[in-house]
Amino acid sequence: MLPWLSSSKPAFPPPHTALAHPNGLLAAGGSLTPAWLVSAYRHGIFPWFTDGDPILWWSPDPRMVLFPEAFKQRRSLSKRLRHGGFHVTLNGDFAGVIRACAAPRGDEAGSWITAEMHAAYCRLHRLGVAHSLEVYQHGVLAGGLYGVALGPVFFGESMFSHRPDGSKVALAYLTAAMRACGGKLIDCQVHTPHLASLGAVNVARSRFLAYLDTWLPELTPATPASSTPPPRVPRPPWLDALAAPDNRRLVL
DSSP: OOOEEOOSSOOOOOGGGSOTTTTTEEEEEOOOSHHHHHHHHHTTOEEOOOTTSOOEEEOOSSEEEEOGGGOOOOHHHHHHHHHSOEEEEESSSHHHHHHHHHSOOTTOOOOSOOHHHHHHHHHHHHTTSEEEEEEEETTEEEEEEEEEEETTEEEEEEEEESSTTHHHHHHHHHHHHHHHTTOOEEEEESOOHHHHHTTOEEEOHHHHHHHHHHHOGGGTTOOOSSSOSOOOOOOOHHHHHHHSTTGGGGTO
C-alpha cells in the first residue's frame, strides 16, 4: 500500500521503498510548502501529479542526470550562441517561464504543472531557492528553464522552446556557469531521448543519493520542526555568474 503522508513535518519513506511499477512512486499526501519541497529534493524526491490527484512523490531508479562537463554542445549550437542574437537572464520572469513550460505541447491536452504546483514554486522562487533562465532572441522570449538550486546541484523541473534551440541555449548557459563556479550535477529526473542527446545519463538511485549526501551535507540536519519556515539554503556561486551582465562570456 502506498504510504500516506499526513504529518505537518516533512517526513518521507526511504527512497529505496519506492514502487518499481510505476517506477519511483514513493508516497502520497503531504504538502507543497517550501519546507516539504526542500526536504524532498535534498533526499532525492520530487512531486509529480495532475489535477484531481493527491500530491504524489517520486524517486525513480535509475535517475537521469547531466554532469555539466558532459553537456554536448554541437557546432550548430555554438554557432547559434555566437550569432543568434540571444540574451539570457536569470530570474527575469520566473512566473512566465513556468507558464510557458505548462502550456500544452503537440497533442498533449494538459500539463502536470498545475496551478498548485505553479504557486508552490513561485513561493520557492521568492525565497531564493527556485530559479529560472530566460532566453531572449532579438528581444522576444525564445525559451527557458526552471528548477531548484541547492548548493552545487540544480534540480531541473522543466524547460521550453518557442524558437529553435531556445531551451538548449538555456542549458548551455547553465552548464557553462556550473563548470566555471563549482556546480556538480543537474538532476533531469527521468530518461528522455532529447536529454540523452545532450549528454545526460542514467545512474542508479543509490548512486544519485550518494552524490546528494556528498555535495549537500549542510542540508542533512536542516529539516525544520514544522512545515515552515524552510531550511536555510546557501546561494551557489554559479547563480551569480548567470546573473552577471556579461554572462555571455560563459559560452563564448
